[in-house]
Amino acid sequence: MLHKILFHDLKRQYQNISDELREPMQEVLDSCAFAGGPFTAKFEQDFAEYCDTKFSIGVNNGTSALHLALMTLGIGNGDEVILPANTFIATAWAPSYIGATPVFVDCDEYWNIDVSKIESVINERTRAIIGVHLYGQPCNVVRLREIANYYGIFFIEDAAQAHGATFDNKKVGSFGEMACFSFYPGKNLGAYGEGGAITTDSAEYRDRLHSLRNHGSQERYHHDELGFNMRMDGIQAAILQVKLRHLEGWNARRRQIAQLYLDQIKNTAIDKPKLMSKANSVFHLFVITTENREDFRKFMEAKGIDTALHYPISCHLQKAYQNLGHQRGDFPHSEFLAEHCVSLPMFPELTDQEVNRIIDSTNEY
Ligand SMILES: Cc1ncc(COP(=O)(O)O)c(C=O)c1O
The missing domain is CATH 3.90.1150.10 (Aspartate Aminotransferase, domain 1)
Known part of the structure; x- marks a missing residue:
């Protein structure tokens, strides 16, 4: 009798790298740097380098990454955000969380957003396009960038499924104002729990994201705006740092x-x-x-x-x-x-x- 082939078997990967993981995990436990801290900072640096961006900001999952990216751009009540109709629902949640409306667009033969159908839904309320790299295949980032520039709106990448994919030999994560990644366990780069990140070249966006993920605070107990607890765990960062090498x-x-x-x-x-x-x-x-x-x-x-x-x-x-x-x-x-x-x-x-x-x-x- 042939064995069953699982859709995804996370245990195999863990068994292959378990020895490599033990020491970094022990280091986090010994240092008690559990929420944010030096392990998160180191992973952020490594991940930004990997994506060829200046910065990456670790958060608690990919849904938060999308939510905070749109907030950082000042999108809110009454605004519209264009995104593909065929994506994981979290892409659409992001505008909805902040009082904006998701405006859906059909997909093309590659199952990515149909760039020829975007301009007809752009109006004075449109603030951004989220391009999703569905199933790991980059959407047409060059055309999306052009459309966004022409209409003076933002372009955000949802790269939750596409760590390491390239378009015109350039890594995804570096085409939009910001790009959002998920490290859900089954992703190409997966944590052992929840995790996410935003990549960007803008120091201004980085600072705002640092504040938003940490209760709207840059200085302890000084809260400049309504913020969230969406930090990345030290344990997840240490695991991701090892896994990034693979x-x-x-x-x-x-x-x-x-x-x-x-x-x-x-x-x-x-x-x-x-x-x-x-x-x-x-x-x-x-x-x-x-x-x-x-x-x-x-x-x-x-x-x-x-x-x-x-x-x-x-x-x-x-x-x-x-x-x-x-x-x-x-x-x-x-x-x-x-x-x-x-x-x-x-x-x-x-x-x-x-x-x-x-x-x-x-x-x-
Ligand atoms: C395309 C897409 N966007 C966003 C998300 C949300 O990521 P997370 O599950 O880490 O919140 C996922 C993954 O689940 C996804 O596949």
């Missing part, structure tokens, strides 16, 4: 697995992801589409292979956003994706044998 290798393995899927899945019932030539994806997810996905998923399950859905309901059709008055049919590509997507297992520790089994089963379907 990220390029892990991303390379993800790309290798993706290439095998792309080359060897030849079933006409399965549509493989399309890749933009300038974008170098880090394949956080490998998402195919198929006509009858429940049928396909059952078939794979019978073969002992887990699959998942990213994401089964577009943001505009979520109950939480019914106040925006959207209907089925508003964003046909996003809705098609929501109804037909299936994510195959994708993590660096998959063995060649397992990858072959996934390919063979997909072709057998």
Whole structure:
């Protein structure tokens, strides 16, 4: 009997690096620098260097990163923020948290925001565009930057799924005024708990983010504005610092697995992801589409292979956003994706044998 292939097996990676993690974790425990502190500062420095940005600001998760990035830009009541309809819901929460309205735009053939559909929704209330690098593939950051510059609005990257991806050979995280990352455990760079970061080249934004994440305070017990407790834990920072050293290798393995899927899945019932030539994806997810996905998923399950859905309901059709008055049919590509997507297992520790089994089963379907 063949073993079950999990959608994501975090234990394998932990077993590979557990020895390397022990000392830094012990150091944090011994120094009791648990909330913020020197381990967070060191990771921030390393991560900024990795992303080719001047600064990175560690926070408690990716949702907070997006929330604080928009706040830092002074976006608020009555403003509009443009974002793709097909993303994880946290992208849309960010404007909603601060009294702004998320304005959804459909996706293109790469499943990223369709840059040709943005200008028609820009008006005097529009303050920013959030471009999401969905599934690890950079969206068209060059065009988004141009549109944002032309209309005098901000461009924020949601890079939660794309640590290390590049566009025109330049790392994501460095195209927008700010970029937001998540270190949720299953991400390409994942903490052992929650974590997130914002990258930026602006010292002004960095200072505001430092204040906002720490109760609106730069000096202890002096609170200059309404702030939050959204600091990064020392333990998470120490773990992330170790894991960052492995990220390029892990991303390379993800790309290798993706290439095998792309080359060897030849079933006409399965549509493989399309890749933009300038974008170098880090394949956080490998998402195919198929006509009858429940049928396909059952078939794979019978073969002992887990699959998942990213994401089964577009943001505009979520109950939480019914106040925006959207209907089925508003964003046909996003809705098609929501109804037909299936994510195959994708993590660096998959063995060649397992990858072959996934390919063979997909072709057998
Ligand atoms: C595209 C996207 N944006 C934002 C987030 C939010 O990150 P977090 O789960 O760390 O809050 C995630 C991850 O869950 C994500 O995939």
